[in-house]
Amino acid sequence: MVSKRAVDVAVSLVLLALAGLLGFDNWRTGMGWDSTGPQAGYFPFYLSIILGAAALYGLAKEFLAWRKERGETFVAAEQFRRVLQVFVPTLVFCLVTQWLGIYVSSFLLVAAFMIFIGRIAAWKSILTALVFSAAMFVTFDIAFDVIMPKGPVEAWFGR
Amino acid sequence: MEALGLLAYGFKVLLTWKILSLMMVGLVLGIFVGVLPGLGGPNGVAILLPLTFTMDPTSAIVMLSCIYWGALFGGAITSILFNIPGEAWSVATTFDGYPMAQQGKAAEALTAAFTSSFIGSLVAVLLITFLAPGIASFALRFGPPEFFAVYFLTFCSFVGLGREEKHKTIISMVLGLLLAGVGMDTVSGQLRMTFGLDELLRGINFLVAVIGLFGISEILLTMEESLSLRGHAAAISPRVVLQVWKDLPKYWATLLRSSAIGCWLGITPGGAIAASFMGYNLAKRFSKDKDSFGKGRIEGVFAPETAAHASGTSALLPMLALGIPGSGTAAILLGGLMVWGLNPGPLLFVEHKGFVWGLIASMYLGNVVGLVLVLSTVPLFAAVLRVPFAAIAPMIIVSCAIGAFAIQNAMFDIWLMLGFGVVGYVFKKIGIPLAPFTLALVLGNRAEDSFRLSMIGAGGDVRVFWSNGLVGTITTLALVLLFWPLLSRAFDALKRKKA
Numbered sequence: 001m002v003s004k005r006a007v008d009v010a011v012s013l014v015l016l017a018l019a020g021l022l023g024f025d026n027w028r029t030g031m032g033w034d035s036t037g038p039q040a041g042y043f044p045f046y047l048s049i050i051l052g053a054a055a056l057y058g059l060a061k062e063f064l065a066w067r068k069e070r071g072e073t074f075v076a077a078e079q080f081r082r083v084l085q086v087f088v089p090t091l092v093f094c095l096v097t098q099w100l101g102i103y104v105s106s107f108l109l110v111a112a113f114m115i116f117i118g119r120i121a122a123w124k125s126i127l128t129a130l131v132f133s134a135a136m137f138v139t140f141d142i143a144f145d146v147i148m149p150k151g152p153v154e155a156w157f158g159r
Numbered sequence: 160m161e162a163l164g165l166l167a168y169g170f171k172v173l174l175t176w177k178i179l180s181l182m183m184v185g186l187v188l189g190i191f192v193g194v195l196p197g198l199g200g201p202n203g204v205a206i207l208l209p210l211t212f213t214m215d216p217t218s219a220i221v222m223l224s225c226i227y228w229g230a231l232f233g234g235a236i237t238s239i240l241f242n243i244p245g246e247a248w249s250v251a252t253t254f255d256g257y258p259m260a261q262q263g264k265a266a267e268a269l270t271a272a273f274t275s276s277f278i279g280s281l282v283a284v285l286l287i288t289f290l291a292p293g294i295a296s297f298a299l300r301f302g303p304p305e306f307f308a309v310y311f312l313t314f315c316s317f318v319g320l321g322r323e324e325k326h327k328t329i330i331s332m333v334l335g336l337l338l339a340g341v342g343m344d345t346v347s348g349q350l351r352m353t354f355g356l357d358e359l360l361r362g363i364n365f366l367v368a369v370i371g372l373f374g375i376s377e378i379l380l381t382m383e384e385s386l387s388l389r390g391h392a393a394a395i396s397p398r399v400v401l402q403v404w405k406d407l408p409k410y411w412a413t414l415l416r417s418s419a420i421g422c423w424l425g426i427t428p429g430g431a432i433a434a435s436f437m438g439y440n441l442a443k444r445f446s447k448d449k450d451s452f453g454k455g456r457i458e459g460v461f462a463p464e465t466a467a468h469a470s471g472t473s474a475l476l477p478m479l480a481l482g483i484p485g486s487g488t489a490a491i492l493l494g495g496l497m498v499w500g501l502n503p504g505p506l507l508f509v510e511h512k513g514f515v516w517g518l519i520a521s522m523y524l525g526n527v528v529g530l531v532l533v534l535s536t537v538p539l540f541a542a543v544l545r546v547p548f549a550a551i552a553p554m555i556i557v558s559c560a561i562g563a564f565a566i567q568n569a570m571f572d573i574w575l576m577l578g579f580g581v582v583g584y585v586f587k588k589i590g591i592p593l594a595p596f597t598l599a600l601v602l603g604n605r606a607e608d609s610f611r612l613s614m615i616g617a618g619g620d621v622r623v624f625w626s627n628g629l630v631g632t633i634t635t636l637a638l639v640l641l642f643w644p645l646l647s648r649a650f651d652a653l654k655r656k657k658a
Contacts, residue, residue, distance in 0.1 A: 007589055008589045011586075022352055026351065036615060037615035038610075040344040040346070040347045041351065043340065044352065051333045051334060054326045058330065061326075075588070083383050083584075090375070098570060102557070109557060113549060113550075113553040114547075117549050118550060119549075132557075139210070140209075145213055147565070147568050
């Protein structure tokens, strides 16, 4: 099983790479001084160096500890399955929002989540999802005029 | 007594039907948000922020701050009845609150929690009323070096005083500062860290990050733990309320101590979480009967709740007076100020009197109304927890997505939110604190601007941060705080050598 320490090491590596990337980009932008004072890259360049140093410290510390003992697990298989149960639908929801708009996708997300993951009766789930999406539509689109991604279904209603 | 006159003016701004009804809506939404595990003060405020985009600033901040007060009250309900802290700062409330509920004294525990929340906030609001205008007018004389020194102090105190591992606090903060710098540089107009991506030209919006980090990641964590909710029922009768209130004076020392701790930790960015634990531990230490703590002692509810609320409320003091938020929620409210077109900082007290005093007046009114509301509606909100999580989780996700999109009308922000959700989940699990990140992201640009303006003014001489007594003191204090863990270790070593 993946241990917490292993994830810690991996995160440190990612942060180290990020620090390198950002440091390089800011060096390219200009990290020195000119006649008007510090250049645009000055502040973030030194921040990247601090980030890199802190990540390196964490990396060394966790790696040494990890070699001694693995420590507690990051997430158990059963727990990870449950996390995916909510993460995957969210991912799909974001994708679908691009085509169908946020109101239709939210109806689909709430209904599907309640039926398949909550194992709640289909009619209850669909009714809840319908009421929820309609309430969101009324609140944001009609009452408060907040612009949201919309799709073909809203267009049929002329909104 | 100028403050009293201004406060009266604030009440006049507040007492319109529109604002009063928004206040009620905010409180109810807030209690709701506080009761639900997986949401909470900062998340609720961040998610509901888009509702306020079309309002005028005063109505908007009154509604948002009432959501916050409501969430503070709501957090106690789940801690006591269900042994599930709705908020991290309610954890200490479960130590004695839940045992009380098990002994059939849920009503007493709830009354104690709500009352002490009210007292804690009241002390903090009084502090804000009388201290904030003074601090703001003092800060009007600040130049860029002073402002940078204050920002620096804020950052350093996180590193020096935080309980997390130091390098993790630094990582979180520096990452926030770096992300704040993405996009167009405000001084030179140059593009930074955009890597040719058009979507990054706007920069990374603070609120999008917050919604992902707090909202989405919290849902992932809640799912992981798979909560099964089994709670105690409770209704509060007026007799119980009066009984608890009659005993209040006996606990004056606890209440006062916790209020003081809370105010102090709220103004310095220590936060409500630390305050609630500290309040609890000190009450235990000073008690004659230490062993009865954790077994359902009413003082064990008074102490953490008072401290948490004093801290949550007083965190608004530096936000109003200096434009520096003392907590995650205050940082989000500050983000809101910018969306509504206000410029946070000491000038707020001069240029937007109605806004500032309306907000302060709403803190008084919101707390009184909130107290009455929670005392009378506990059974209703406790019933909310019986709604299956499978129904609530997708609704929260949708609200998060709506919130993230509404800020800049960008689909990219929804993806960004999802990304931050995953980052938040991983960070929380490996112990990288999120509060420093939030603070750095919201203050980053202003900290950098004040640094560069100071440097330009001084011709690149770093000694400008010691150029007068005030700025020198703040900068030195900041450095002491930054190296405090090392210093205190050195002191200890010296002491041991002598002994």
